[in-house]
Amino acid sequence: MPGTEPFTTLNLDLEHVSTVDRAADELRRAVFDGELESGTPLREVAIADSLGVSRPTVREALGVLVGEGLATREPNRGVSVATPDPDSIHDVCRARLVLEIAGVRCWPEADEEQRDTVREALTALIEAADTQASYQVLNERHLAFHLSLVGLAGSPRLEAMAMNLYAELRLALAQVDRARQNAPDQAGSHTLLVRLLESGDIPATVAELERHLAGAEVAILERLHLQA
Known part of the structure; x- marks a missing residue:
């Protein structure tokens, strides 16, 4: 299925302490470095596989990015990197x-x-x-x-x-x-x-x-x- 492939540039060589925060940090880094461009769908399964963490952890991390305005959540479409208007x-x-x-x-x-x-x-x-x-x-x-x-x-x-x-x-x-x-x-x-x-x-x-x-x-x- 399109959009479910792992993000190969993401890396989570981290301790399992504050995993949500560290996962959010890695996603944030990828966004600012241009590895995840505006409009890129942020699929939980693909990110979880890339980072080696659970889907609930990814879901919480994505919520952090949404709260910061770096990502947007749309009904029936999920979360994607924000596109400035x-x-x-x-x-x-x-x-x-x-x-x-x-x-x-x-x-x-x-x-x-x-x-x-x-x-x-x-x-x-x-x-x-x-x-x-x-x-x-x-x-x-x-x-x-x-x-x-x-x-x-x-x-x-x-x-x-x-x-x-x-x-x-x-x-x-x-x-x-x-x-x-x-x-x-x-x-x-x-x-x-x-x-x-x-x-x-x-x-x-x-x-x-x-x-x-x-x-x-x-x-x-x-x-x-x-x-x-």
Whole structure:
């Protein structure tokens, strides 16, 4: 039956402790590395055979990915790798711009702990780029940096909103990063944002952030178009 063959790139050389989490980690890695493309059906039997785990374990692991927005579950069709929707991406990008600008404008009043969170997030992103970390790690640190900008506003509710928005962007951003393979350039553009913040030039920071996020949206939509 089509779709029941094992996924040969998946590997679960793991201890049987927290097997669901480890299975979800391996599936997540395969998605971010492009081994499981958007729209790929995630059949329980095939994945269970590939990972050497039970179907209930796979079912729970797939539920984790669905909850993260990396996979979708449809009645009578099962679970598949999520396919980003261009209209949703556009809306999310508009919303994240509002949230991140709100945070950037709070830099002068932010406490040193909030500012250090931004600096530390940048350092982590640069380290990931310099060490050629996996796309999953790059993606996590990239979004953590942008979340740190929202955190400057000091509002847990705004941060929660941002986290929900970024969950919708994770897969699309990973696809763009794989296509571009320009992690050092990305790290450089984020370094510029922090330098502008440190200088106290908030209008220039806002302008650079608008340019940065507009470019990200264009890149995402172009990538989706290429895959259509």
